[in-house]
Amino acid sequence: MGGTVVENIVRPKRLESIVDGIGQTPLVRLRSIDSETPGVRIYLKLEYTNPGGSVKDRPALQMVRDAVRDGRLTRERTLIDATSGNTGVAYSLIGAALGYRVSLVMPKNVSQARKDITQAFGTELIYSDPMEGSDGAIRLVRKLVSETPEKYFYCDQYNNPSNPKAHYLGTGQEILDQLGDELTHFVAGLGTSGTCMGTTRRLKEHHRPIVCIAVEPDDALHGLEGLKHMASSIVPGIYQPSHMDEVLPVRTEDGWDMADRLAAEESLHVGHSTGANVFGALQVAKRISARAGGSGTVVTIACDRGDRYFAPMTWEKHYEW
């Protein structure tokens, strides 16, 4: 049925609240990239068209709605979580829209852009040690919550089942609506793993088999902001590797180069994690295309836009520890 057509008509309509604009994102074919893989199409789901500018609007909204519904989040409590930024922007936007206070713990070296955006919504920022990365932020938020549990609702995106649920109900279903039986492969990067887990769970219920592949940085020290090298990280409770058909390691440089290529060739200015996703999708497409008569359709995710990273790309000259 014409799900896409209907949504394309519905989307520009008026909204009663900005949060109603979350989800139903477009899917765009990467014609230049997939010209390398005859018989295989690659599509990118533009999650940066969400109101908060990233894929994280989906889980943030689901987590807030579910917590309000069962009373974990009230007007008296402050929503708190550890975030490298995009989830923080999403919480901030949704908190402001629905009237809930938000505090975020983030490593001090997150981009200035994200500190500015979240604060614009009235969010309180608490910084953790930049040397300890996002795991340092997780440890600090746990400490703060254990000291004054009555003050906070700890949303805990890494362990909250509403995170993958957002993708089960949203992202996965939308991809099926947009491509139907044409879809053969799904590729997505691992951060909290919510996108991979939830989308995969939905796609695996489809009546035709769909291969689901996770992308992760190839090393503990990497520059794919937003993605997690699981072997060296605090592993999210929602992460179940057995859901995935494969985990594909990607080098930082390959992800960065692909992000540049997407801007130059496809007019898509995306962040590095999207570069890694598309690099992974292209590897998968090449494998399919190399088989005799191989054909298929690969979908991956554009997590956010590249302008969210302008500050670290030009590098902040001074650092205050």
Add this chain to the structure above:
Amino acid sequence: MAITVRIPTPLRTFTGGQDEVQANGGTVAAVIEHLESAHPGIKDRLCDAEGIRRFVNIYVNEEDIRFLDNTETTLSDGDTLSIVPAIAGG
């Protein structure tokens, strides 16, 4: 030159878990060589054929070496060199 080097979590497997190590060298490049001799394998994580890998951020005290003389930045006794990782996950 005695230099204090701050090691991020992902590289502490090379330093036996230490978050700070002492190294010697008059330039950033010399300190990296010294680090490699004391903690073999660490240089490959920081450098490729062209020099410092693009995504690795190194600060001398509070200044990014990209705005100084990169790996040829000269160091003074007591300087702190910090290796700052990207931010992972969520």
